[in-house]
Amino acid sequence: MPEMLAFVTDLSTANRAVLVALVAVAAHLLVRLVRYLANHFMTANFSVHWTKTRSVASLTISTVIFVVYFSAFGFILQEFGVSLTAYLASASILGLAIGFGSQGIVQDVVTGLTVIFSDLFHVGDMVEISGQSGIVTSLGMRFTVLRNPFGAEVYIPNRTITNVIVYPRGYIRCLADVVLSSDDETMQRMTDAVRNIVSGTIDQFPGILRDQPELEEVQVTHAGKRFLRIKFRIWPGRGAPIETTFKQDVVQALKEIDDSFADWKVSINYEVQRRTPTSSRRRRNNKA
Numbered sequence: 001m002p003e004m005l006a007f008v009t010d011l012s013t014a015n016r017a018v019l020v021a022l023v024a025v026a027a028h029l030l031v032r033l034v035r036y037l038a039n040h041f042m043t044a045n046f047s048v049h050w051t052k053t054r055s056v057a058s059l060t061i062s063t064v065i066f067v068v069y070f071s072a073f074g075f076i077l078q079e080f081g082v083s084l085t086a087y088l089a090s091a092s093i094l095g096l097a098i099g100f101g102s103q104g105i106v107q108d109v110v111t112g113l114t115v116i117f118s119d120l121f122h123v124g125d126m127v128e129i130s131g132q133s134g135i136v137t138s139l140g141m142r143f144t145v146l147r148n149p150f151g152a153e154v155y156i157p158n159r160t161i162t163n164v165i166v167y168p169r170g171y172i173r174c175l176a177d178v179v180l181s182s183d184d185e186t187m188q189r190m191t192d193a194v195r196n197i198v199s200g201t202i203d204q205f206p207g208i209l210r211d212q213p214e215l216e217e218v219q220v221t222h223a224g225k226r227f228l229r230i231k232f233r234i235w236p237g238r239g240a241p242i243e244t245t246f247k248q249d250v251v252q253a254l255k256e257i258d259d260s261f262a263d264w265k266v267s268i269n270y271e272v273q274r275r276t277p278t279s280s281r282r283r284r285n286n287k288a
Contacts, residue, residue, distance in 0.1 A: 108157055122139070123139055143155045165236070173233065178254070191218065201213055251265075
């Protein structure tokens, strides 16, 4: 290093100016190369699901770019007679001032790193953050991006992440139980009517259902009561149309078959189905 500094000092003014220009160009080209390699890595198929690795790599790349520019700028200033010690001291004071003025950005980065390393949630998970529900499409240093039921992207600053609800299965299970008649013929007519109503729910509730509804076979309780269960997979907080419109349609259709049919014979319940260890391992293997 001393020999290099002595070599630079012995150069003429014109040669030193050329050297400064070469350093500036080399620093810029190095940053361009780092960004190109970073973009190639981020878009590679093998890294699409590596959320933690991609996020840490993004922070590392930003740090490398800053160090390259910072070092090149310090070298150039030194050639103009500015002391390297004074440059570092000024940079420290400026960095402290910027830090006080950009506390929100620092909080975003710290919270983002906390989420990444604590495995709080991952890309592809169904979550509810700050009152917003959706599927995580991106987890960065500053923003967490969700895709909501309407297909819109919601950008949530990481510093606002407080309470997080994770839905392990990617949906909420909504169960609609319909009590049927004890008469076999009437029961069959009721079952057919419910099936016709369920078949139209996908078109009727496009922003509510996550998948096709499922109809189970007619079940019998210990008391001998017959009922038909419909399973809906819905977005969080989107069950109101099933509680109102769907239930009213079923009650009205079944009253036309049986005058004694009452509203209480259609009950709506919810459950968050837990992911089993086997399905959890399968999900991780698919991501890998």
